[in-house]
Amino acid sequence: MRHPRALWLPAVLGLALVGIPVVSLLVRTPWSRLGDLLGSDIAVQALGLSALTSLAAAAAAFVLGVPLAAILARSRFRGRSVLRALITLPMVLPPVVGGAALLYAFGRRGTVGEPIYEATGLVLPFSPWGVILANTFVALPFLVVTVEAGIRNLDSRYESAAATLGAGPWTAFRRVTLPMVTPALLAGTVLAWARALGEFGATVTFAGNLAGRTQTLPLAVFVALEQDRDAALALSVVLVAVSLVVLVALRDRWWTGR
Amino acid sequence: MKRAAILMLVMTACAGQSDPVIRVSAAASLTGVFTQMASEYTTTTGIEVDLNFAGSSALREQILEGAPVDVYASADESNMQRVVDAGAATTAQVFATNSLVIAVPAGNPGNVTGLADLERPDLLVGVCADGVPCGDLARALLEAAGVQASVDTNEPDVRALVTKIETGELDAGLVYRTDLGDSLESIAVPAHPPTRYMLASLTDAGGDFVAWVRSERGSEILRAAGFGAP
Amino acid sequence: MTALQVDVTAARPGFALDVSFEVEAGHTLALLGPNGAGKSTTIELIAGLIQPDSGRVALGEAVFYADGVAMPPEQRRVGVVFQDYVLFPHLDVRDNLAFGPRSRGATNRAARTQAETWLDRLGLNDLARKRPSELSGGQAQRVAVARALASDPRALLLDEPLSALDVGARAQVRSFLARHLKDFPGPRIVVTHEPTEAFMLADRIAIIEGGAITQIDTPEGIRRAPGSRYAADLVGINLYRGAAHDGQVDVGDGHTLTIADTGVRGDVLVTIHPRAVGLYTTQPEGSPRNTWQATVLDIQHLGDRNRVDLDGPLGITAEITPAATTGLGLAPGLTVWISVKATEIGVQATDR
Numbered sequence: 001m002r003h004p005r006a007l008w009l010p011a012v013l014g015l016a017l018v019g020i021p022v023v024s025l026l027v028r029t030p031w032s033r034l035g036d037l038l039g040s041d042i043a044v045q046a047l048g049l050s051a052l053t054s055l056a057a058a059a060a061a062f063v064l065g066v067p068l069a070a071i072l073a074r075s076r077f078r079g080r081s082v083l084r085a086l087i088t089l090p091m092v093l094p095p096v097v098g099g100a101a102l103l104y105a106f107g108r109r110g111t112v113g114e115p116i117y118e119a120t121g122l123v124l125p126f127s128p129w130g131v132i133l134a135n136t137f138v139a140l141p142f143l144v145v146t147v148e149a150g151i152r153n154l155d156s157r158y159e160s161a162a163a164t165l166g167a168g169p170w171t172a173f174r175r176v177t178l179p180m181v182t183p184a185l186l187a188g189t190v191l192a193w194a195r196a197l198g199e200f201g202a203t204v205t206f207a208g209n210l211a212g213r214t215q216t217l218p219l220a221v222f223v224a225l226e227q228d229r230d231a232a233l234a235l236s237v238v239l240v241a242v243s244l245v246v247l248v249a250l251r252d253r254w255w256t257g258r
Numbered sequence: 259m260k261r262a263a264i265l266m267l268v269m270t271a272c273a274g275q276s277d278p279v280i281r282v283s284a285a286a287s288l289t290g291v292f293t294q295m296a297s298e299y300t301t302t303t304g305i306e307v308d309l310n311f312a313g314s315s316a317l318r319e320q321i322l323e324g325a326p327v328d329v330y331a332s333a334d335e336s337n338m339q340r341v342v343d344a345g346a347a348t349t350a351q352v353f354a355t356n357s358l359v360i361a362v363p364a365g366n367p368g369n370v371t372g373l374a375d376l377e378r379p380d381l382l383v384g385v386c387a388d389g390v391p392c393g394d395l396a397r398a399l400l401e402a403a404g405v406q407a408s409v410d411t412n413e414p415d416v417r418a419l420v421t422k423i424e425t426g427e428l429d430a431g432l433v434y435r436t437d438l439g440d441s442l443e444s445i446a447v448p449a450h451p452p453t454r455y456m457l458a459s460l461t462d463a464g465g466d467f468v469a470w471v472r473s474e475r476g477s478e479i480l481r482a483a484g485f486g487a488p
Numbered sequence: 489m490t491a492l493q494v495d496v497t498a499a500r501p502g503f504a505l506d507v508s509f510e511v512e513a514g515h516t517l518a519l520l521g522p523n524g525a526g527k528s529t530t531i532e533l534i535a536g537l538i539q540p541d542s543g544r545v546a547l548g549e550a551v552f553y554a555d556g557v558a559m560p561p562e563q564r565r566v567g568v569v570f571q572d573y574v575l576f577p578h579l580d581v582r583d584n585l586a587f588g589p590r591s592r593g594a595t596n597r598a599a600r601t602q603a604e605t606w607l608d609r610l611g612l613n614d615l616a617r618k619r620p621s622e623l624s625g626g627q628a629q630r631v632a633v634a635r636a637l638a639s640d641p642r643a644l645l646l647d648e649p650l651s652a653l654d655v656g657a658r659a660q661v662r663s664f665l666a667r668h669l670k671d672f673p674g675p676r677i678v679v680t681h682e683p684t685e686a687f688m689l690a691d692r693i694a695i696i697e698g699g700a701i702t703q704i705d706t707p708e709g710i711r712r713a714p715g716s717r718y719a720a721d722l723v724g725i726n727l728y729r730g731a732a733h734d735g736q737v738d739v740g741d742g743h744t745l746t747i748a749d750t751g752v753r754g755d756v757l758v759t760i761h762p763r764a765v766g767l768y769t770t771q772p773e774g775s776p777r778n779t780w781q782a783t784v785l786d787i788q789h790l791g792d793r794n795r796v797d798l799d800g801p802l803g804i805t806a807e808i809t810p811a812a813t814t815g816l817g818l819a820p821g822l823t824v825w826i827s828v829k830a831t832e833i834g835v836q837a838t839d840r
Binding site for chain 1 (some may be wrong): 535536537560561562564565567568570572576577579587588590591592630635636639699
Binding site (some may be wrong): 103107123204209211216223225 | 313315316318321382384387388389409410411412413418422425426427450
């Protein structure tokens with residue numbers, strides 16, 4: 001295809017805007033000390049905690065998000081667009097605002113958190129559960145949007161055919177709908193996981209910051225930035241590497257769920 | 259007609275550029291006092307003051323990376339020292355001191371009586387993070403007192419910590435006396451070397467503001483807020 | 489066995505559907521009509537994929553719809569074959585067939601065995617492990633029929649089963665259906681807009697136009713007495729079966745027609761449009777190869793055209809203007825000469 005000349009300059013500038021900071025980061029990284037830096041207690045704890053909480057958040061987003069996406073895609077009730085707007089809210093809300101909202105809801109003095117605390121003594125903030133909750137909050141919309149698009153694009157006649165063959169709604173969903181939107185399921189889950197991994201604002205506001213309990217990779221980078229620049233760079237490189245691997249693996253299945 | 263319009267446009271732009279502005283980077287715990295001081299300074303001198311509040315270490319990094327700052331006010335000596343060592347400032351002086359207290363939500367729901375209580379695992383306790391002066395001071399204090407506090411969070415700045423105590427999400431935290439505000443109660447801690455706030459002018463433009471802070475009026479404001487004398 | 493009874497109304501964009509008919513077990517009814525007449529809507533109503541505004545749908549004792557209460561489609565045991573197959577792309581042919589039995593609770597193994605039985609019965613074994621994307625149109629549609637049959641339905645609905653196929657596949661699948669439909673014990677409905685399909689596959693034809701059924705009768709009955717202009721145009725066509733060879737077709741009783749296509753051989757379907765039939769009082773000379781004598785049985789007046797039903801070695805219907813009718817002095821009992829040009833005779837092979 002022949003691209004109009006006028007497109008090249010803005011395209012290159014766009015690429016530079018994204019590429020140069022990443023390259024600068026990689027250039028400043030103390031590659032020779034990487035092993036030591038990543039082996040420190042703080043780093044190991046942050047890596048482990050991030051791995052655990054991001055995967056848990058992705059799983060939670062899947063369990064909650066797929067049914068939600070299915071209902072949004074196939075139902076026709078009034079207020080559906082309002083519901084969809086609500087679900088996608090965490091995507092546009094500044095993460096810190098999200099964290100504050102979570103605190104007001106699930107904190108010890110929160111709307112839902114207080115009764116739970118009084119009854120069971122369970123405290124969500126300042127614990128890994130709080131991290132998972134905050135991460136799921138920001139990651140869920142990514143999964144819902146992707147999977148909903150996938151199901152919406154699916155010809156509903158397959159589900160009709162399944163019904164004529166004797167499959168009830170749940171059977172049809174399980175054996176026809178879900179298998180046919182596997183690419184969207186995969187893309188949505190991976191996106192949700194990547195978002196959870198990189199989450200900072202909501203996590204630090206809601207769950208706090210304590211090494212080994214709530215200090216995920218992004219938090220560790222933030223704190224290290226002012227103390228031990230090299231450590232911050234080393235941890236940053238890990239995040240960049242993981243993100244790149246994820247995006248390359250997804251390739252062009254990004255949003256279309258094809 | 260057209261030429262006159264263009265001329266006016268250019269003059270306004272230039273005029274905008276020649277208005278003097280003093281850019282001040284100050285530690286988060288100085289938010290209240292410096293905001294007040296800056297406003298009075300502008301009223302008196304007509305010079306605008308641009309305020310930037312953050313953790314002292316974050317501000318230090320910005321200065322070392324080349325941020326255009328006229329005045330730097332840090333909450334401890336080590337951060338200021340690094341700025342001086344880098345040649346960004348020539349001299350720095352102590353202009354206020356601050357000490358720690360245990361802050362608890364109104365009503366003291368955790369029944370905190372002293373430092374030793376911070377060891378209780380059932381209490382949700384917060385301090386400032388590593389490298390933030392408030393946090394470093396807290397850790398030094400706890401160590402000196404031989405207390406193994408069960409800390410639940412190391413907040414990246416003292417204002418975030420204060421907010422969490424105010425809303426009752428934390429039962430107690432070690433904060434500056436000046437951060438108490440109206441809604442928090444305080445519990446005294448053993449005497450300890452206070453943190454020394456350093457002030458330095460990084461450019462000629464900042465010198466006037468520095469002088470104002472160290473003047474009678476400036477000191478009055480600092481004392482009223484609870485800061486100690488240098 | 490049980491009969492399928494349909495008596496429903498449904499408002500659709502563009503027309504209002506109001507149909508009432510019955511299909512006996514072991515019989516095939518063709519729903520024949522132009523596009524947009526409501527044929528597919530009727531199928532969807534019977535299958536339970538959409539609901540009517542009022543009426544009743546029942547298969548024997550099982551009431552599918554009555555008084556606003558609808559039985560969900562998965563409980564109706566009505567097999568549907570869609571125009572564009574709708575085979576599940578993520579399952580191979582065998583698992584597509586096994587889907588029905590599995591949905592009803594059969595184990596994986598039992599379902600697959602049942603699938604294999606049907607594949608064998610319908611001669612589709614070598615397609616068993618293929619994916620739908622690897623099948624040609626004709627193969628896919630045959631698999632779709634097999635899938636519907638494998639789910640052990642009590643009635644069978646085919647929605648324009650040949651429309652999406654190319655000409656070659658169409659003949660193939662039509663023969664397949666002709667062979668296997670009659671083995672299905674329950675009621676069957678075939679929706680189509682092609683009269684030849686209706687003639688070949690159905691015992692009775694229901695002509696549906698603008699949401700209403702204008703005529704239900706056997707194919708012969710409709711040819712003899714089309715109930716509407718559409719019926720006359722589409723269905724009132726002369727249709728014969730015969731054996732073709734070297735440009736000739738034996739249509740039974742020793743009568744032979746000369747056709748234009750010298751290459752076709754074997755079993756064929758011959759169509760002659762009534763308009764292509766010329767009538768003469770004396771034996772015509774000239775190019776037409778097919779001429780014979782016949783007796784006028786009946787004359788039907790349809791506005792600006794007359795349909796003349798004729799007896800003879802080959803029963804045929806001709807369409808001429810009222811002026812020509814008068815000019816020839818046509819009346820029942822009169823002997824006339826018939827002439828049909830070979831190029832006006834349509835021939836379709838019925839077996840591949």
